[in-house]
Amino acid sequence: MSLLAGDVGGTKTSLAIYSSESGAGQPLAARTVRSADYPDLEAAVESFLADAGLRVSQAAIGVAGPVVDGVTTATNLPWQVSIAGFRQRLGLDAFHLLNDLEAIAYAIPALAEGDLVTLNEGYPEPHGTVAILAPGTGLGEGYLTWAGSGWKALPSEGGHGDFAPNDALQARLWAYMAARVGHVSWERVCSGLGMANLYAFCRDEQLAPEPDWLRAEIAAADDPTPAIVAHATDRTAPDPLCRATLDLFLSILGAEAGNMHLRLLSPGGIYLAGGIPPRIVDELRRPKFLQAFTSKGRLSHVVARTPLRVVMRADVGLLGAAAYGLSHWEG
Secondary structure, three states, X not given: OEEEEEEEOXXXXXXXXXXXXXXXXXXXXXEEEEHHHOOOHHHHHHHHHHHHOOOOOEEEEEEOOOEEXXXXXXXXXXXXXXXXXXXXXXXXXEEEEEEHHHHHHHHHHHOOHHHEEEEEOOOXXXXXXXXXXXXXXXXXXXXXXXOOOOEEEEEEOHHHOEOOOOOHHHHHHHHHHHHHHOOOEOOOOOOHHHHHHHHHHHXXXXXXXXXXXXXXXXXXXXXXXXXHHHXXXXXXXXXXXXXXXXXXXXXXXXXXXXXXXXXXXXXXXXXEOOOOHHHHHHHHOOHHHHHHHHOOHHHHHHHHOOOEEEEOOOOHHHHHHHHHHHHOXXX
8 A cells, every 4th residue: 555645835845655564754755846847736746656656546745725625726836736636637545635734733743853953942741732833935834732542733824814013123024015915924024935025125124235246146046045044144254134134034933933822822832844944943042033932021931931843854744744644544
């Protein structure tokens, strides 16, 4: 029995094949592709299966977008996926379509200590509710609760909720973004897409000058986030504009991580996943981020008790989809 597992994001799609005998830790074949290189998910999967020379009978795939009535349209990708259509085209016995944060959540119990970096020890409860915040191309949010005999993941589209500024600078950011996009969500300012927006804001607000070489590099980049982070954290000559951008990002990410705990009271901890946190672990240890995380007025002491960890595994969504698919094998 073989299972196709997948993790679909706005930038990349990871696919792998697992057997029920080897479990979620040992893929028989795996591939990561640029999502934009394929017209739809089915085409990416068909290409992968043809090259792997393996047949699968069931699939479990997490997609960055809300799943409604068995259909999802990826938030930052022009793909629509339906359970019925995907299953028919691929000839599958069963297909489990998950939100990407559901998939990440199902991986959390399977992670080893070596897969995590702890930012705040806190006081974790073994079966306490867990919150996941995942800034990548977009911003994903999700939850994991103990259901008595196992874990149950709950998706969320909280990343598209209203951004709430914390200080005068962020209030100016809100006004700047509102004039350009209308609704200012957390994703607009706390993701890979958001990093580009923060850079433009810091530049236009003249928080620091933009040198010609940096302007050219940012303009030429499909995704400016790696360049912004690299120049902000350069130990010999950090760029002031990139530094201002990253500092603003850290304050916003820290605030929303603390907000998630207040919304849910997640004694199992907050887990930072997605593509950005593993790249900036040293930055996440700085007071800029941690103070924004715990600065919650009269309830600051509640947030300060919360475990806070970074998920370092790049394939966490794939691992979670595989774990879910194998544990929900039909027939």
